[in-house]
Amino acid sequence: MTFERIDMAALEKDLTRIRRDLHKHPETAWTEYRTTALIISELEKLGLPVEFGPQIHVPEKMFGMPGEAQMEACYKRALSESDRPDLIEKMKGGFTGCITEIQGALPGPTVGIRVDIDCNDVDEAMEAGHKPYDEGFASLHEHCMHACGHDAHTAIGIGTARILCAYRDKLPGKVILVFQPGEEGLRGAASLTATGRFAECDYFFGAHVGLKNLRVGTVVASSYGFLCSTKFDAIFHGLAAHAGAAPDMGCNAIAAASAAVVNMLAISRHHGGSSRINIGTFHGGTGRNVIPDRAELAIETRGVTGEINDYMEKSAIRVLEGAAAMYGCTVETRFMGSAGSVTCDEDLVDKTVKILSEVDGVDEIIRSADFGGGEDVTTMMRDVQEHGGQVTEMIIGMPLLAPHHNRLFDVDERVIGIGARVFASLALEVSRM
């Protein structure tokens, strides 16, 4: 499709401006206050109704919330950096993200489109040769960086809304456009999904930029190989004691956690398919001459099937408990997030391939590719499928200058216009295929 009613060059320029603004002000899971306020203002300019705040969430399903001090600091930072503190006040407590509906003039299906909006817990490279640094839009927020392209995803979502609003007279049915918080760590999708908001979707589309090292102009119509994943923290409790005078009176939580780390990495792999385990952070102890009474680990397991991920998770917990017992400690685990696998619907993939072949800027279509990671869009996709809808998750190709989640990651901004045209074309055309 070509969108003659829109000055696409001007739209792409403006979406790039928005992406750079988001890149400069990245916000981690459940703190995307300024980001959400910016999205809402953009949607309101289009005259769209926007749902946000506690009404779009189920608090028991808001997994992996940062600690209170961090939540408060991020909230205050967002208030000081946003021109819409009135909106941010309504999201206090981590109720970030928003949903809009674009009602078409023609009868037709309900189409769900999801983009994610959060950043990574990474410090951005501040060095020459890294474009965001060279051009003055590198992150202003310590330990926060858009290193996965969700800034581009957000801009794509806004672009999709702008295009569709210009073509409402040709739009069959309606589009539910979701700006999801907390994708990193697989934390945000469950809360939005639990409201039942996506049950009515007949078709549901997600997309991620990058992932594979592809040319700009290449789009993958569907993904497979989503790894099931569980994220959890383990907290070892020991007994503090004088390290010189009475070491035998203590129980060393760091020793227990250390034993757990090396033995979790040694869990036998499953014969049924690929698996992963990572211990990403390790904190413990209070002072040099004190037997440490506390240690904390941030752990994730992954598996190509739910069964394999369960095996990795159960094995990890067995190791944690064994290691705690070895040193007279106890261990508690806290669930922080998860995602399952999903299979895209072949019927919808057929339609997607056909529609993609007509999208301006798309010159190569790959039917399917290995996603190669976890994505909590699968939580929404499974919900849509359980209610009779069809789903697919695409990949918008671009070359990777650095891997995702790396301090030198950057997006090729041409994917923003392509992504917006892809989503808009799918919403306009899918029911005609």
Ligand SMILES: [Zn+2]
């Ligand atoms: Zn991502």
